[in-house]
Structure formats: C-alpha cells, structure tokens
Amino acid sequence: MAGLDVRGLSVSLFTRGGVLPALSEVSLSVQPGRTLALVGESGCGKSMTALAIMRLLPEPPARIIAGQVMLGDTDLAALPERRMLGVRGKAVSMIFQDPMSSLNPVVTVGDQIMEVLRRHEGLTGRAARMRAAELLALVGISDAEARLDEYPHRLSGGMCQRVMIAIAIACRPAVLVADEPTTALDVTVQAQILELLKRLQAETGMALLLITHDLGVVAEMADEVAVMYAGRVVEQGPVDAIFAAPLHPYTRGLLGATPSGGTAGRHTRLADIPGSVPSLAELPAGCAFAPRCPLAFAACAAQPPLATLAPNHLAACFAAQGMPADAAAGA
Amino acid sequence: MLLQARDIGVHFATPRGLLRAVAGVSLEIDAGETLGLVGESGCGKSTLGRAIMRLVPIAEGELLLEGQYITRLEGTALKQVRPKVQMVFQDPVSSLNPRRRVGSLVGQPLSVAGWSRRDIADRVAELLAQVSLPKDAADRYPHEFSGGQRQRIGIARALALSPKLVICDEPVSALDVSVRAQVVNLLKDIQDRLGVGYLFISHDLSVVENVADRLMVMYLGRVVEQGRAADVLARPAHPYTHALLSAAPVANPALARTRQRVVLQGELPSPVSPPSGCAFRTRCPFAEARCAAEAPLLRPATADGQQVACHFDFSERFAAQATGVPA
Numbered sequence: 001m002a003g004l005d006v007r008g009l010s011v012s013l014f015t016r017g018g019v020l021p022a023l024s025e026v027s028l029s030v031q032p033g034r035t036l037a038l039v040g041e042s043g044c045g046k047s048m049t050a051l052a053i054m055r056l057l058p059e060p061p062a063r064i065i066a067g068q069v070m071l072g073d074t075d076l077a078a079l080p081e082r083r084m085l086g087v088r089g090k091a092v093s094m095i096f097q098d099p100m101s102s103l104n105p106v107v108t109v110g111d112q113i114m115e116v117l118r119r120h121e122g123l124t125g126r127a128a129r130m131r132a133a134e135l136l137a138l139v140g141i142s143d144a145e146a147r148l149d150e151y152p153h154r155l156s157g158g159m160c161q162r163v164m165i166a167i168a169i170a171c172r173p174a175v176l177v178a179d180e181p182t183t184a185l186d187v188t189v190q191a192q193i194l195e196l197l198k199r200l201q202a203e204t205g206m207a208l209l210l211i212t213h214d215l216g217v218v219a220e221m222a223d224e225v226a227v228m229y230a231g232r233v234v235e236q237g238p239v240d241a242i243f244a245a246p247l248h249p250y251t252r253g254l255l256g257a258t259p260s261g262g263t264a265g266r267h268t269r270l271a272d273i274p275g276s277v278p279s280l281a282e283l284p285a286g287c288a289f290a291p292r293c294p295l296a297f298a299a300c301a302a303q304p305p306l307a308t309l310a311p312n313h314l315a316a317c318f319a320a321q322g323m324p325a326d327a328a329a330g331a
Numbered sequence: 332m333l334l335q336a337r338d339i340g341v342h343f344a345t346p347r348g349l350l351r352a353v354a355g356v357s358l359e360i361d362a363g364e365t366l367g368l369v370g371e372s373g374c375g376k377s378t379l380g381r382a383i384m385r386l387v388p389i390a391e392g393e394l395l396l397e398g399q400y401i402t403r404l405e406g407t408a409l410k411q412v413r414p415k416v417q418m419v420f421q422d423p424v425s426s427l428n429p430r431r432r433v434g435s436l437v438g439q440p441l442s443v444a445g446w447s448r449r450d451i452a453d454r455v456a457e458l459l460a461q462v463s464l465p466k467d468a469a470d471r472y473p474h475e476f477s478g479g480q481r482q483r484i485g486i487a488r489a490l491a492l493s494p495k496l497v498i499c500d501e502p503v504s505a506l507d508v509s510v511r512a513q514v515v516n517l518l519k520d521i522q523d524r525l526g527v528g529y530l531f532i533s534h535d536l537s538v539v540e541n542v543a544d545r546l547m548v549m550y551l552g553r554v555v556e557q558g559r560a561a562d563v564l565a566r567p568a569h570p571y572t573h574a575l576l577s578a579a580p581v582a583n584p585a586l587a588r589t590r591q592r593v594v595l596q597g598e599l600p601s602p603v604s605p606p607s608g609c610a611f612r613t614r615c616p617f618a619e620a621r622c623a624a625e626a627p628l629l630r631p632a633t634a635d636g637q638q639v640a641c642h643f644d645f646s647e648r649f650a651a652q653a654t655g656v657p658a
Contacts, residue, residue: 042478258582270541
C-alpha cells in the first residue's frame with residue numbers, strides 16, 4: 001500500500017483583488033498505517049491542503065501553481081480530471097466536518113454507499129447491497145441491513161459520520177483524509193468516532209491525514225504533527241516532540257492557550273497569543289507570525305526556511321534556529 | 332444570593348408529545364461567582380439559560396433575582412428587571428446585525444432603556460475600552476472584525492446596562508484556540524472588576540475547568556451531578572460525569588496512550604420519550620434493574636456539598652477501574 005507524499009504544494013487564489021497565496025510550499029508525508037495530524041487555526045490553509053490533495057479545490061478562484069501530490073508513483077496534482085475520478089473515493093477518500101450536510105438528504109444511506117461500490121468496484125444488485133450492509137456493520141451501526149433504507153435525516157450526527165466513514169472506506173483506500181471529522185459532534189460521540197477510525201486504520205493499514213484544530217484530538221490520534229500558519233507548515237515532527245519540546249513560538253502559543261486537564265484551575269490564567277491571524281490579503285513580508293511573536297527580531301522580515309532542528313523535527317523560525325540577526329538578514 | 336432557581340421545569344409541546352427540556356433544576360449563583368453548566372447537545376443547558384433570561388416560558392418552579400420573584404413578571408415590571416440579566420451568545424457572526432455599526436449595536440440596549448444620545452456615546456466608548464477594542468471600532472461594521480473581536484463586541488453589548496448576571500452560552504466555542512484564551516481571560520477580568528455572576532454554559536470541560544467555581548452536569552434535562560468545580564472534576568461521582576471526563580481528549584500524547592478510557596455506547600435518547608427511571612441507564616455501563624424502576628434523586632455525595640443523582644456510590648469503583656482492577 002502506498003502512502004501520501006505532498007511536495008512543495010502551492011495554491012493561489014486568483015481574485016479580483018489580486019493573487020493571494022493560500023498555500024506556500026507545503027510538504028507533508030503520511031506512511032501507510034500512520035496518522036499525520038495537520039493542525040492550525042481557521043484560515044491557516046489546512047482544509048485547502050485537503051481539498052488540493054483531493055483535487056476538489058474551488059477552481060476558480062483556487063489553482064495549484066506548483067508542487068506534487070504523490071500517491072505511490074502517481075502525481076495526483078497532474079492527473080486529468082477524467083483519471084482523478086477513478087482515484088477519488090477509491091485510492092484516496094475524504095470525510096468532512098459536517099456529516100449532516102455532506103450526505104445527500106434525498107437519497108437513502110444504502111444507495112449512497114452502493115454508488116461508490118458500483119462506480120469503483122463494479123458491484124451491483126444483491127452483491128452491492130450485501131457489501132453496503134457489511135460496511136455499515138463495520139462502522140458500528142447496529143441493524144445494518146434495515147438501516148440501508150433510512151434517509152440521513154433519520155440518523156443522528158454521529159450516525160451520519162459513521163455512514164460517511166463507511167462510504168469513504170468502501171474501496172479500502174490507501175489514504176483517508178479526515179477534515180475535522182469530530183468537530184460537529186458531542187464529546188462522547190467524538191470518542192466513539194476516533195476509536196472507530198483507529199480500529200479501521202489498524203485493520204486496513206490506511207494512511208490517515210487528520211485535520212483538526214483540537215490539540216487534544218491530536219494527542220490522542222497522531223503519530224506525526226504538522227502545524228500550519230498562514231498557508232505554510234511552520235513546524236513538523238513526531239507527536240511527542242511537538243508536545244514536549246515545541247520549537248516554533250506559534251506552536252508554543254497554541255499549546256499554552258489550550259487548557260490541559262488537571263493542572264489548570266479557576267485561578268490560573270490561560271496564556272494567549274496577542275492579535276489574530278492575518279488575512280491572506282495582508283500577509284506581512286517575511287515570517288507571517290512575526291507581528292504576534294514574542295521572539296521576533298530583525299531577521300524575521302525575511303521568510304524563515306523549514307529546517308531540521310532535531311531528529312525528524314522541523315521548524316521555520318529564525319529564533320528557534322538560533323540564527324544571528326545579521327546573518328539572517330543578509331541571507 | 333444573586334440568582335436562585337428552584338425546581339425549574341421548561342416544557343415544549345411537540346407533535347410527538349410533551350418535551351420536558353428542563354426538569355426540576357435548582358441552582359444558585361452569587362455575585363462574582365461562575366457556575367459552569369456542562370452537558371451534550373440536547374441536554375437542556377441552553378434552554379435553562381434562556382429560561383433564566385425569561386426568553387422561554389417557565390412551566391414549573393420559581394426564579395428569584397436578588398430575592399425578587401421574577402418567574403411570572405410581565406410588561407413593565409419585567410422590563411425593569413431585564414437589564415440585570417444579559418446574555419453572550421455562541422456565534423459572534425449571527426448574533427450581530429451586519430447592517431449596523433458597532434456603536435449602534437453596543438448602544439442599542441442603552442437606547443431601549445431611554446438613555447440620551449450623548450450619554451450613549453460616552454458609555455459605548457467606555458465599554459469598547461473595557462473589552463480592549465479600539466476607539467474607532469464604534470464607526471465600523473461587524474464584518475470588519477475577526478471572530479474574537481466580534482465576540483468582544485457581543486460582550487460589550489451584554490455589559491452595556493451593567494448587568495448583575497451574564498449568561499454566557501458557549502461564548503468561546505466558535506473561536507480559534509489562541510483567541511479563545513483571550514476571550515476567556517477577558518471574561519475573568521470583567522468579573523474581577525465588576526463582580527458580575529456568570530452562568531457559563533459549555534460542552535467543553537477544559538474551558539469550564541478554567542472558569543467555573545462550581546459545576547453542574549446535565550443529562551436529558553436533569554442535573555446529574557453538581558459541586559465545586561475542582562471536586563467534581565477530580566472526583567466525579569456520577570457515571571455520566573466520569574464518562575464525559577474520560578471522553579474529553581487530553582492534550583498530552585503520553586497520557587493519551589496510557590490512560591483507560593470509558594467510551595460510552597449509543598447516543599442521547601429522545602427527550603420526548605426518555606427512558607424510565609434514571610435517564611442515563613440506557614448508556615450507563617453500571618445500570619441495574621433498580622435504575623429502570625426508580626429515578627434517582629439528587630443527594631449529597633460528599634460532606635462538602637457535592638451532589639449526585641445516582642442510586643449507587645461509584646467513587647471507589649471508578650478508582651478501581653483506573654488501575655485496571657475489575658469492579
């Protein structure tokens with residue numbers, strides 16, 4: 001089974017107001033059976049990355065302007081749409097944040113699952129129905145056979161997300177992209193869905209690209225973590241290193257702003273990051289985090305490269321790289 | 332006591348029968364105090380908040396604000412009380428009218444209360460400063476602000492008439508992590524400065540842990556556990572509280588790998604036809620025959636005020652479970 005390897009992916013938004021850099025040189029890789037969590041706040045480009053991988057970008061205004069999305073030896077970014085149709089939902093699948101609105105409300109659950117089976121596996125009739133029921137049972141829906149004839153509105157949010165997962169894994173994809181799969185769900189149901197994803201991954205060995213803003217979910221699920229800010233990966237590394245020894249000041253800020261169970265009481269003050277995420281139209285030159293960064297210095301007027309600072313642990317920050325101010329400014 | 336609620340019940344008539352959204356809930360909030368209210372969607376926590384605001388009819392029980400019965404106030408009498416209880420909403424985008432300038436949004440409660448134009452302008456400037464928004468914010472429109480700033484506008488509006496009690500309904504759930512901390516800190520600062528009481532409604536235990544003095548956990552319209560926040564979080568007595576705490580992801584990979592999690596099966600039953608006896612029994616790992624027959628009443632769990640609505644005493648069982656010893 002092949003993993004996913006995103007190399008130098010850049011996406012721009014071609015708007016009337018000008019060309020906006022939505023993603024800049026994003027490189028990520030997820031191995032089979034592993035989970036990469038893509039973390040960041042709204043507008044950081046994490047969903048844009050997922051859509052670019054799936055070739056579901058809203059075009060126009062968005063367009064991939066550079067980079068590759070390698071699945072084995074195939075570059076998905078270069079595939080014509082006709083061939084991408086054979087990949088999407090088969091080799092690479094995606095589940096979305098809002099399960100209620102991602103399912104077609106006027107088509108039964110069973111028909112929505114069987115559509116994938118018919119399209120990619122050539123299954124029809126009785127065989128498709130049996131496999132669909134099998135899939136529903138696999139994602140933990142009881143009385144699966146009867147549920148096939150239900151419409152989505154009859155199911156709860158958690159159930160709908162299970163159906164979405166059943167559709168996504170129907171063709172045993174090599175890569176599953178999950179964009180905030182539990183954000184719309186209650187915490188007890190979130191725990192069920194995360195457990196389900198882990199179990200399916202263990203059984204099928206698929207690579208999981210998990211997009212989330214919730215550092216708790218990251219800690220529970222991820223093997224590796226990539227932190228994004230303003231369209232760039234600013235830090236990347238093994239989950240333990242990211243939480244125990246974060247290198248980028250933005251990652252440190254995010255961790256500080258996250259209440260961690262047990263230690264924080266009523267009278268501890270949460271660390272906050274001053275200001276808010278800049279809009280793509282007014283990105284500062286150089287490091288986009290510099291205006292909010294407690295460590296910013298002269299060098300930060302230039303774009304810091306993503307450099308390896310510890311084993312498998314990369315950060316794009318001059319301060320973390322310990323680069324003297326004048327050397328960086330001259331670079 | 333700032334607010335007292337006694338045996339509050341809120342009912343809605345639905346095509347499928349009477350829905351008891353809130354049943355028999357009693358609570359107290361003191362000035363300068365925060366009561367955290369947690370539970371999953373559909374547990375009745377927002378409805379309870381709206382009942383205290385007198386925005387939904389209260390079918391049963393009594394509501395006292397500063398010792399005054401407000402349960403059945405109407406017309407002018409209700410209008411006189413309204414300024415004392417204000418609300419901050421979850422979604423800072425849809426709770427602000429996009430066609431009105433921030434100054435007019437924040438000043439609206441004041442003009443309803445009959446303030447003069449000059450006084451309103453002064454008060455709006457003061458309020459914007461209180462929530463750390465720039466002075467010129469008054470002349471701009473909501474869309475010119477980020478989510479966190481918009482929530483500050485909502486907070487400024489809630490504070491306009493110097494309320495005694497602010498109902499915060501998921502005030503930071505729609506915000507990004509870094510901004511969430513800013514708003515939580517702001518709410519705490521305001522409380523320290525003005526001594527307002529908060530009813531802080533949230534589904535996120537980690538946020539509640541950081542703001543609440545006392546904590547109330549609701550399930551299907553009823554209170555299942557309450558007490559000092561630190562006590563309830565450290566020593567939950569109700570299986571549902573225990574499960575909620577266990578389900579909440581912890582931002583610590585090492586702990587996440589080693590800890591024992593209780594993953595509840597199933598989902599919230601329909602509140603129109605709740606299970607007999609204890610409403611939680613259909614998902615409770617410890618349910619016995621008695622739980623179907625008899626609804627547990629809220630009773631003291633510890634000597635220091637923690638209360639639980641469960642027939643059994645689970646504190647030790649939970650401790651045993653954590654070490655892997657079968658209960």
